[in-house]
Amino acid sequence: MPLSHYPKTVDNVVFAWVQPPPPDVPPQPGFPDFLGRAFSELNRFRAPIVPGQSVVGFHDAQPFTRFYGSIACDQPLDVSLTFSNDEVAADGCIVSDDNIDSLNYDAHGLHQRYDPAKQEQTGKIFSMIFGRWIRIEAKAVGDVAPKFLRLFIRGSVF
Amino acid sequence: MSLTLPADAGEPMSAVLIAAREVKSIEFPTDTRQVSLRNTGTNTLWLSLDEGQSWFDVACGTSWDDRVSIRELWYCTQVGRTRFVVIGVALLSPEPREES
Numbered sequence: 001m002p003l004s005h006y007p008k009t010v011d012n013v014v015f016a017w018v019q020p021p022p023p024d025v026p027p028q029p030g031f032p033d034f035l036g037r038a039f040s041e042l043n044r045f046r047a048p049i050v051p052g053q054s055v056v057g058f059h060d061a062q063p064f065t066r067f068y069g070s071i072a073c074d075q076p077l078d079v080s081l082t083f084s085n086d087e088v089a090a091d092g093c094i095v096s097d098d099n100i101d102s103l104n105y106d107a108h109g110l111h112q113r114y115d116p117a118k119q120e121q122t123g124k125i126f127s128m129i130f131g132r133w134i135r136i137e138a139k140a141v142g143d144v145a146p147k148f149l150r151l152f153i154r155g156s157v158f
Numbered sequence: 159m160s161l162t163l164p165a166d167a168g169e170p171m172s173a174v175l176i177a178a179r180e181v182k183s184i185e186f187p188t189d190t191r192q193v194s195l196r197n198t199g200t201n202t203l204w205l206s207l208d209e210g211q212s213w214f215d216v217a218c219g220t221s222w223d224d225r226v227s228i229r230e231l232w233y234c235t236q237v238g239r240t241r242f243v244v245i246g247v248a249l250l251s252p253e254p255r256e257e258s
Contacts, residue, residue: 007219008219009198009200009218010198010219011198011200011241012219013200033174036174036198037176037241059201059237059238060201060202062202063202063217063218063219094236095236095237096236096237097179097238100237157219
């Protein structure tokens, strides 16, 4: 009975880390809420990444055919996109928000060393999809915590 | 006496909703004659028309519509959250007018 039309995404951010974060501005009266939420709900930044530490995000990869994005930071980063094909978690339970981090991310779609001195070469991201679930990790590998960091990963349906 | 409204016309009942792991529902003000829905988020939306007895999915970026007469729609996601807009067209039963 359901009729599903060919996808055209409006919202396709699967990971966003914007430091420093922009302020939330309410939608303009009389116009649609184009963003659909406050940007702070989308932005995963809470505090600068301590050197040697990582930020990790998980998302359903199935709706997309590839992932793209960008990096900008004053410190070097180690960024990776890995994929899991697990249908269930180790205990047999279906994948949920509670156990998505416990899956086996065996497929390495991309492993990129970001160098702020080589923005043109290392500041862009592209990966095909290699699994049902995607894990995004950005590790701070500089000597000090970043003063600014913009990392966006978007999914494409085409 | 013919109706003054086209047979498929009716008052739109629209809402923008966020689906998450918890099953929620939207109740329309009146029965629908048609429901159109578009998943504008980034996760798969799961829908039920019969209070969770059966489910079907709407992939992100896609839409679903059908001529169904329902009063309530149940929804959730498997992982994460997704935003969607739903428009139910009200089932109108105009009072028959007397012939002049």
